[in-house]
Amino acid sequence: MDREKIIVIDFGGQYNQLVARRVRECSVYCEIYSYRTDLKQIKAMKPKGIILTGGPNSCYEEGAPSCGEELFDLGVPVLGLCYGAQLMMHVLGGHVCKAPVREYGRVEVMVDTSTKLFHDVTPLTVCWMSHNDYIKKMASGFRMIAHTADCPVAAAQNTSRNLYAIQFHPEVLHTVEGAKILHNFVYDICGCVGDWRMDSFVETSVQAIRRKVGQGKVLCALSGGVDSSVAAVLLSRAVGSQLTCVFVDHGLLRKNEGDEVEEVFGPNGPYDLHFIRVNAQERFYRKLAGVAEPEEKRKIIGEEFIRVFEEEAKKIGKVDFLVQGTIYPDVVESGLGGESAVIKSHHNVGGLPDYVDFKEIIEPLRDLFKDEVRRVGLELGIPEKLVFRQPFPGPGLGIRIIGDVTEEKVKMVQEADAIYREEMAAAGLDRLPDQYFAALTNMRSVGVMGDERTYDYAIALRAVNTVDFMTAEASQIPWEVLQRVTNRIVNEVSHVNRVLYDITSKPPGTVEFE
Numbered sequence: 001m002d003r004e005k006i007i008v009i010d011f012g013g014q015y016n017q018l019v020a021r022r023v024r025e026c027s028v029y030c031e032i033y034s035y036r037t038d039l040k041q042i043k044a045m046k047p048k049g050i051i052l053t054g055g056p057n058s059c060y061e062e063g064a065p066s067c068g069e070e071l072f073d074l075g076v077p078v079l080g081l082c083y084g085a086q087l088m089m090h091v092l093g094g095h096v097c098k099a100p101v102r103e104y105g106r107v108e109v110m111v112d113t114s115t116k117l118f119h120d121v122t123p124l125t126v127c128w129m130s131h132n133d134y135i136k137k138m139a140s141g142f143r144m145i146a147h148t149a150d151c152p153v154a155a156a157q158n159t160s161r162n163l164y165a166i167q168f169h170p171e172v173l174h175t176v177e178g179a180k181i182l183h184n185f186v187y188d189i190c191g192c193v194g195d196w197r198m199d200s201f202v203e204t205s206v207q208a209i210r211r212k213v214g215q216g217k218v219l220c221a222l223s224g225g226v227d228s229s230v231a232a233v234l235l236s237r238a239v240g241s242q243l244t245c246v247f248v249d250h251g252l253l254r255k256n257e258g259d260e261v262e263e264v265f266g267p268n269g270p271y272d273l274h275f276i277r278v279n280a281q282e283r284f285y286r287k288l289a290g291v292a293e294p295e296e297k298r299k300i301i302g303e304e305f306i307r308v309f310e311e312e313a314k315k316i317g318k319v320d321f322l323v324q325g326t327i328y329p330d331v332v333e334s335g336l337g338g339e340s341a342v343i344k345s346h347h348n349v350g351g352l353p354d355y356v357d358f359k360e361i362i363e364p365l366r367d368l369f370k371d372e373v374r375r376v377g378l379e380l381g382i383p384e385k386l387v388f389r390q391p392f393p394g395p396g397l398g399i400r401i402i403g404d405v406t407e408e409k410v411k412m413v414q415e416a417d418a419i420y421r422e423e424m425a426a427a428g429l430d431r432l433p434d435q436y437f438a439a440l441t442n443m444r445s446v447g448v449m450g451d452e453r454t455y456d457y458a459i460a461l462r463a464v465n466t467v468d469f470m471t472a473e474a475s476q477i478p479w480e481v482l483q484r485v486t487n488r489i490v491n492e493v494s495h496v497n498r499v500l501y502d503i504t505s506k507p508p509g510t511v512e513f514e
């Protein structure tokens with residue numbers, strides 16, 4: 001039987017991946033497609049329901065993202081959110097225009113709790129609004145089912161056609177009962193039963209991988225990050241020692257990280273696979289000597305990585321399959337799924353590396369969001385420490401050292417970073433920021449140590465909260481913790497005499513410190 005599916009049609013809003021995540025949190029599988037996707041294709045996927053997302057445009061302006069009226073005649077329930085709600089009304093003959101009062105932020109919404117959509121929701125509920133336009137007149141056949149002081153149609157329904165429109169954003173956590181509203185839509189309106197579960201994902205993936213791989217040989221580049229680790233364990237569960245994992249230690253990892261990866265995946269670890277660790281530190285340091293420009297460092301590290309990996313792959317001989325830890329946001333952000341404006345250059349989706357001789361690529365996590373990958377990791381028994389590891393860039397500490405990279409500087413930043421992580425864990429804060437780390441500024445300045453004058457480096461500490469890493473805010477780390485980290489770094493790490501905390505948001509800053 002086919003897995004039931006909800007389709008999110010993306011009109012370019014910033015919360016669109018969140019919509020799909022929230023639906024999956026209801027145990028219902030969900031995929032994102034651009035509004036440009038052919039309606040025939042959408043229909044062929046036999047969705048149980050369709051959700052139209054928010055977006056930055058005004059639906060009545062020329063050239064604004066739109067959809068055909070036929071979308072509402074598929075016989076599939078449709079829920080429009082914000083822009084999606086306005087577009088539904090606009091296309092079906094209602095009137096949308098600039099609102100006399102722009103609503104932004106938390107707003108109290110009065111909802112009709114006798115409707116299926118707002119079943120069990122409190123009559124006066126706090127929701128997140130962000131709109132300049134509003135629905136002035138509903139399309140015919142619709143009834144208003146929620147309003148606010150400034151917004152006469154905060155939600156509307158046409159039950160005979162199974163169409164629903166919501167002006168606010170149920171997908172963001174500030175909408176206190178948003179999860180309940182989406183749950184009502186997918187279960188009570190679309191009739192989903194909730195067949196999306198991580199244990200069954202593991203079971204079905206293992207079976208599918210076995211069928212695909214047969215007796216073939218599989219190669220995986222293991223970085224020690226969450227995605228490649230989970231992919232490797234899934235493959236090892238499916239085909240055991242037909243899998244070879246190559247782990248390149250480029251000398252730009254965090255303190256002890258190489259050994260930690262080896263402990264889990266190496267011959268003394270619990271998994272059945274061939275593990276090859278390549279200690280290529282010297283090679284990378286040599287190539288990086290004297291290079292200060294961050295993009296050039298990235299390029300050198302990337303190319304050298306490929307070369308090392310290629311040499312190892314040649315030793316193994318012909319392999320049949322190459323494993324990649326691509327996950328769903330990579331697919332969407334590469335423009336293959338939704339309408340995301342920002343395309344990250346370091347995501348290698350669909351591009352097949354030509355330096356290894358193989359038949360086919362396997363991407364077992366291609367349909368999963370990060371939190372689902374983590375759940376699969378736990379399901380597979382991977383240690384929590386690894387499963388909840390924070391994101392770490394491929395070029396590693398190479399882009400956390402401003403200016404040229406040397407072995408001594410790598411040691412400094414490794415030590416400082418380890419202290420920072422230790423103290424954050426001791427304070428119970430290690431899972432709070434989405435990413436945090438120490439970096440080495442290229443600044444040296446005068447200090448005093450005992451009776452001596454010093455002229456040493458400054459370490460920068462960074463910690464950010466973010467939903468999608470496209471924008472981020474600096475985390476408010478308690479002063480005492482920052483003080484403890486600072487004291488320990490200046491006392492324990494030689495050649496560091498100052499510690500700075502970076503409170504810049506992104507934009508205008510970036511997450512990394514390079």
Ligand code: XMP
Nearest residue numbers: 298346391392393394395469506510511512
């Ligand atoms: P920025 O610094 O671009 O970081 O705000 C956003 C997220 O992307 C990660 N990042 C990278 N990851 N290779 C990677 O694999 C890279 O070159 C790279 N640059 C940034 C960064 O760690 C953060 O999570």
